[in-house]
Amino acid sequence: MRKGNSKKEKVEGKLVKQYTVSEILDKVTSYLKREGIPEPGIDAGVLLAHVLEIERLEIYLNLDCRVTEKELSAYKKLIERRVKREPVAFIVGYKEFMGLKFFLNKHVLIPRPETEILVEKVIEKAQNIRKSESYGYGRDSSLTIVDLCTGSGNIAISLARNIASCKIYAIDISEGAIQVARRNARFHKVEGRVEFLLGDLFSPLEELNSDLAVDFVVSNPPYVKSRDLVLLPPEIKKEPLSALEGGNEGLNFYQRIIPEALKYLIDGGYLIMEIGDYQGKAVMNLIKKEKQFYPSQLVKDYAGLDRVVVAQKLRKGGQ
Ligand SMILES: C[S@@+](CC[C@H](N)C(=O)[O-])C[C@H]1O[C@@H](n2cnc3c(N)ncnc32)[C@H](O)[C@@H]1O
DSSP states (O other): OSSSSSSSEETTTTTEEEEEEHHHHHHHHHHHHHTOOHHHHHHHHHHHHHHHHOOOOGGGGGGBBOOHHHHHHHHHHHHHHHTTTTOOHHHHHHEEEEEEEOOOOTTTTOOOHHHHHHHHHHHHHHHHHOOTTTTTTTTTTTTTEEEEOOSSSSHHHHHHHHSSSSSEEEEESSSHHHHHHHHHHHHTTTTEEEEEEEETTTHHHHHHOTTTEEEEEEEEOOOGGGGGGSSSOHHHHTTTTGTOOTTTTTOOHHHHHHHHHHHHHHEEEEEEEETTTTOOHHHHHHHHHHHHOOOOEEEEOSSSEEEEEEEEEEOOOOO
16 A cells, blocks of 8 residues: 555556555445445455555545555455355455454354353453352362363353453364364463364263363354255355354254253352344253243343343352
8 A cells, every 4th residue: 555646656657547445445335335345435445454554544544645566456355245145254255353363264163243242241250250259169260161062162262361360161073163262272371271162052061071160161063054044144154154053943952051061060059051133042052941040131232132032040049
């Protein structure tokens, strides 16, 4: 990118017109709009900022700068990928979650803003536990957390960054996902506190240590009904199917996680899971059926839809 002056650049002996950031954004936004891309202006800006190696908001401080031929050609390639409905997060290779940068590739789900609600709930409960005498924990006691279906590690790593003393076991069935999550943990310097395990839900814990006393089981499992997969927008269809499909009613993972979590949770420990907006009642019923939890609660997302379910395991002898 260059400040003002010449409007032409010499490329392989020929004079080529150089466009300003502003001209390019206008043209590309219209093009993406015509192609039916849902947020054309935002995507045009994010991708141009990526090519120019600046923050997105800096784009607007550089509207009169000229984009070089090399930058333009790199930008065109990214725009063509976007037109083929590849999600922006996969094109740039990362997504922000809880104010942290998470590297991504085709093996992992792109972290969603709604999932931050789950993370915030766990942080809040962890802070309460540390204050609560009945739980029997001091401020410095370490908490044990299991994150099932960890994907890019966004939940586990955000918790490790926000809860002072904790050990987290983060599990995923996809080797590709575990590799991405380990990279993210190294990047955020929490690899000593988050242990990534490959396997089916709780099974890696059975091999690890049968006496594990877990304070929190957390999860954002796949929860899309199998028949609804065809209805998903093309961008979401580029994400791994194994990260989305939750069986006929979208409840397969909850049906397994809820009873199994009871084997690992200590009395008074929490099971906190993300759910589909229509699944609140069904998941609460599954929890109730076990008769070993206090009445569960639903937490709504920013759109006012049911998004997170919070259940606490009964303490022996009441309270
Ligand atoms: C909805 S994604 C959640 C990813 C991440 N935790 C997040 O919140 O963005 C679900 C994840 O579950 C993983 N998964 C699917 N089946 C699994 C299983 N049986 N055991 C463990 N992980 C599984 C997928 O590989 C995927 O990474």
